[in-house]
Amino acid sequence: MPKFEFPTSILSRPVYGVLEARAGHQHLMIADAEGAEAILDIATPDLMAKTHIIYIPKGTDFADELRALNPAQFYQGPSYAASVSRIQRVLQDAAMGLQLYLAGTEGLMGQVQSEAMKAGIPHTAIQTEHRGSIARRMQCVHCKGITEDVATDPFQCSHCNLNLFVRDHYSRRLAAYQAVCIDAEDPGNVPVKKGLYE
């Protein structure tokens, strides 16, 4: 799958890189969907012998390929919500020198980054690589509800039903972009929905 180039934007908007194997005694790789391909790209037997992979397929079928890499530990979770307690536990038990690699959707990478920051890893020390869906995890600034996998702009808040404008203003703590009501001044005057980046 070709990689999507996000347009450059404000400083707040996260920027993703390309994963590379780094020095460390313990490696934790967490990916969803097509993020598996970023792991496959850097996997070597030596690296995999020290790697714990946590993978959320989201309907894709990369799990067998990842398992075939023979990592030290492999876990496949049905959803992020189902996997987060394991992620927290792995971080809690980890020692300095742990290398964290995140790949896949912005929502997955952002949420794990937020957990890792709470566990004491500086966000700048976490490697990320975007793969797959360009949909975003959005927070409604009015009701504070989170809407996952938003792929259109504007969109409707899944909690309070306001019409929201997709912005690049991002919160690392919440792992969500901030969405603001688009028709507050003139209720009902909502621009036509378009796909993100279209």
Added chain:
Amino acid sequence: MSGAEKIAVRVTEVTPLNDLVTRFRFERLDGALLPTFSGGAHTVVEMKDGDVTRLNPYSLMSDPFDQTAYTISVRRDDEGRGGSLFLHNSVSVGDEMIISNPVNLFSLDLRAKKHLMIAGGIGITPSLAQIKQLDRAHGNWELHYACRSVALGSYVDYLTSTHPNDVNVYYDDQNQAIDLENLFSGQPLGTHVYVCGPKGMINWVRGKAAELGWPREAIHYEEFLAPQPGKPFEVKLAVSNKVIQVGEQESLLEAMERSGVDAPYLCRGGACGMCETRVIDYTGNFIHRDHWLDDEEHSSGEKIMPCVSRFEGKTLVLDR
């Protein structure tokens, strides 16, 4: 006026600790309280030694919340340009001095889950203030302190008696050394390292941490560079429209100040970046000694840190 705000103080105690280190206590002349500070902060002490005025940074080692006095501990450097010798030989109880408000370039990262301090020799001084701050906050810390010998182990007795389980001391003359690899292995996620000591120790700790995959952001270090003497050179200051001579025993920053140019500074030790100055033109070679500019900037010939760096050559024109 450049630098942090100034405070007029009186020296109220001078306490020799061992052959090399003496502690000085400062209290405000006006009797008011001093500002609180944070562990790792330093003060810049003004020393009027005949015609020469030196401004040297010293780490504050007293309790950051004690506003009645500041204390510093100074190691006598017989090879240096004389700042420490002046304090040791010419300053006594009752003297009036000028010091600066505290400036912290070596603060604790309070997001850390654990603070791991590594000190070498007189590098123990910022740790002393950091430990007082962490004790108040019930912080999780441990100290690994390397010194030459029992006789030169400043504050070892104080540290080991107050914190027997958190302080580890290593004596060079007994062939004791910090086992860094072992110390670093198994430290919990969120551990931050603070290293203060000689350059070799700082490089050793930073190198080992990088090798073991520790994030750069988790390694904090402080090394004040004293300006080194060198060949005299001439500088044209374009903004001030002055041509000044930098003497053998003074820094470029000191020469600018002597000529009445109010150049910005903070640490005076090549660390903080405040005195960064743009080079307009030059023919010759820079002797960069700071650890603020990176290698690329050092070789670009576009910037110089006048607090510690020098120049050898025909022409140097600065944007100052």
